[in-house]
Amino acid sequence: MNVLVKISIVLLMGILGGRLAKVLHLPYVTGYLLGGLLIGPSFTNVITDTNIKVFSIVNEIALAAIAFNIGSEFLIEELMKVGKKIFIVTLAEVVGAVTIVFFTSYFLLHQPFELSIILASIAAATAPAATMMIIKQYNTSGPLTKTILPVVAIDDALCVMSFGIAMALAKISFGQGETSFLKMITLPFVEIFGSLILGFAIGFMLTFLANKTKTEDELLTFVLAFILAGGGLARVLHLSPILTCMMIGATLTNLMQNHRKVFHIIGKFTPPIYLFFFTLAGASLHLNSLGKLGLLGIGYILARSIGKIFGAGLGAKAMGYSNVIVKNLGFSLLPQAGVAIGLAMIAKQEVPQIGNTISTVILGGVFVFELVGPIMAKFALNRAGEIHQITETSQEVIS
Template sequence: MSISLAVGIIFLAGAAGGKLARYIRLPSVTGNLLAGIIIGPSVLSLVSVEIMSQLNPINDLALGVIALSIGSELHWGTMRKLAKDTTLVFLAEALLTSVIVFFSLYLFGLDFQLALVLAVISIATAPGAIIACIRETPTKGNFSKVLLSIVALDNLLAITLFGIVISFMQTGLADDPGNSVAFIMAAKELGLSLALGLMSGVFLVGISHHAKSDSHILVTVLGIILLTVGLANRLGSPELLAAIVSGAVYINFSRKPKRISRSLLAVEHPILLIFLTLAGAKLDLSVLPAVGQIGLLYVLARFFAKLVGSRLGSTLTAFPMSWKKNLGRALTPQAGVAIGLAIIAEQKGIFEPNTVMPIVLTAVVVFELFGPLLVRKALCDVNE
């Protein structure tokens, strides 16, 4: 099968799955994933493993766009106004989520490194599902701003910790904490990632200032995203961290902070559609029985930790009681960032194939089915 035919099948299947999901009042993300499973090797085999491996640049572009968008949410002026209380909730729920998920999986018998990676991934929250619910539900006030700030911080921490953990595992530092050479190598990889993000962010600032129209910006922005992710991959440094730093630099130093995100709107949906459909196609259904209990434990541990952690953190804030009760349930969705981290974890060759992905995709399907319902209920209950 040719790549163009495969891409056409993926696009049409993903679009049909998303539309059908919305028709029965489910998130389109769930429809994209299920459509991918159907056309993948596990069911109809319309798209082969070989073809999917040749489409990795699309994954890189999608992950770069996701990370850049997360970075562009980290506007210092906006976050400073809500800094103290928002940070308390974020630290409590993120710390508790990672700790509870790690010990739940490790004590269940999972390998230390696998439990650690899944614990880091569990911090990530799906901004897309939450933003969609905010747009659909008439709201006012600062609850939505606080919620989106926590989501951005969650994903920033998840991507940063993931980059650190993977670097340590690749250099052998996880097995030998006293290895100074491995520590220097890991620090070098992180430093290169930060430097790449800083440089690409400066380029984005310059483009936003000098381009004559948004259409002129788009091609250059996509090129910079691919260049940043590709160079980070080439240098062995965390690619998502580079993209998130790039977005943060741009949003904080550009005089036209909305211009690049506005230009990406035209291509963001098709890029994410093919990314999510491909993620579903990569799922090997034959391994699901083996990870069923682990996936269920991951879902329950993450859900419990998000609720309890956000409630504990909010008790130290001046937030209204309705906010304290509802922040946790509004932080449950999980999708693109978690899938992206799972893909990277398996691409690095640290784990066996179909080790991380089935667990994460199982959780994504559950959280994308019920997460948006909980977000909508939270938005209604705070009486905005």
């Protein structure tokens, strides 16, 4: 079947899935994922694994745009007020997930130390895309919404660091040499700070040019070009595209007086890309990964959920946040996708002794968290009283 026809099928199934989700009062992103699942290898195989790899460029664009939008929340004036508190809360939910998953795997299920520590480190990762879509769809606003976005952003940085340390410990335990320890410890820091420096440099140039533009079309073109350049250069330099594009957005937000105009213009362009991204993500989910989960996979899902919910709650309570945030923040941090899969693939390559088990557990976990996570995020935001109305997301814009 022609590639363009398959692209149209993905978009149309996304729309249908979104409409069904609306009827069932579910988040649109859940509908997109289910629509994609139906046309993927698990069911009709209209969209094959090969097609998914070919369309991966759309994933890169979507994640870059999502990260850029999250960066808009990092206004220095606001961060100065809550910066330390946000970091402590994020650290608490990361430590919560890592600790509970490790304890469950190593002590309760008697899995190898190396496997347990790597799974625990990957458990820290939270997918920003699904949560961002819920916030956009339901036009949420309030203290919980303001807390979620920076927490998700810092979360990925801490996850990369914890994974680097876990890999170093696992390699030493396997006897792969102490020479790798220093490298494995320092690489996450190089990746994080390198990404931030690259993002700042690109964001600074974008801000300068954005102030000189005369039309919205020209501004949109500049912004897209610089976001894609940031994501692409980060890949080439082995840095984090997500952190780089977040920093581009944060830099522009703090340096450009009329920055809201930029994000408004980008918002007009991205809806069909987001729809395609999530529908394709649904197509890439494999039902057979659920069958392979076993007790370890179920333990991972439950332990990660408990760690995120209680870790975020305890951190928020310790920092003096309101009960609304204490009770609901953790439920907003359950979605897990790209970062977790990427780290699992790295582990599969670096420690092949346990790589297949890690990838099976993580892929099965992603399947569950991508479908259930958005529903739980909506539940949390609704319980916090921050869902106001359904906005014109990609579902309405395209249909």
